[in-house]
Amino acid sequence: MLTNNISYGKQSIDESDINAVIETLKSDRLTQGSKVDEFEEALARYCGSKYAVAVSSATAGLHLAYQVLGLSTGDEIITSPITFAATSNAALYLGADVKFIDIVSSTILMDNDKIEESITSKTKIIVPVHFAGLASDMVEISNIASKHNLKIVEDAAHALGSRYYNGKKVGCCDYSDMTVFSFHPVKSITTGEGGAITTNSKELYDKLKLLRSHGIVRDSADLKYKSTVPYYHEMQFLGYNYRMTDIQAALGISQLKRLDQFVKRRNLISNFYRITFLGDSNIKPLENLDGRYNSYHLFVMLLDDADKRNKLVSFLESKKISTQIHYMPVYKHPYYIDKGYSISLPNAEDYYKRCVSLPIYPAMEDCEAKLIIDYVKEFIDLEQEIE
């Protein structure tokens, strides 16, 4: 029996992370110093993009990304319903609407075959979500976007460290205008709270940086009005305080050095689960598509029905193992229902009834993974006895 709970996900912090943060705490700059630039450069280098902009969360990143693409009232984004609400909330912040399209049941990625039929004159941005760490088919999506003159923002909150099928890293932005990452503690790396946007467009990069910090311009070359007042600065756009602190960036730089190691460990744990459950007709892990390197932010599996899924969650809870349900289709949240989102997408609905996320994180020990597997098997055996 475990003495401590096993949570479905958590951060991996070591002495080098702690020292990096302490060093910044002892420095002159806790925010707006050089660590954010350093983190951005390291992240862009890792992903293979020209630019990265660090922000206070992926939610802030999505908001900025949509805004710099000009999304506003009357426009629409197309995205998956199986995502965290922030993917679509950020469009609502700008007065835009969201068209949710159904998922492919085996991967839980948005069904690319349904994108074109959902495009209207209002559609502005396609937002693929690399669910659980599995990269979407970006070549297909970018072909559709080019044909209809649409923009693409990748929601890669789950997918730092993942690769598309051609080996390119998620975040390189070869197939999209921007990619947004999250550094919440359960994600591939953490900065406490935090996020980033990568892009290859200098124009978008400049706009993102401006809006991240109130829309205020300081560089004399970019001023609208010339002034002799010392420290003169101008607010040229209505921006936000979506800045990441240097304390967070110092942690991010340190974490990024171990990202590949973290993802490797997540792959080992997921293989362990996958191989054990192979051939068990009661449990169906999500498919990992051939050739796509998956960061395995989540390990999701499906049970036969909602009753069995709910019972497994309670059974594991009684053994001090926390699981999670990722996610209820966004359109089912009361806020969305009240706004008139009265849709029901069959694959998303079916998935929500049967899914469960088992614990997975880099610091998880082999014996913990084995214990979880043993409990899942025990549950299945008990259920079979009842049947």
Ligand SMILES: Cc1ncc(COP(=O)(O)O)c(C=O)c1O
């Ligand atoms: C798919 C997805 N998008 C966006 C977000 C928002 O991330 P953050 O918590 O950094 O704002 C999350 C957070 O879990 C997420 O899972």
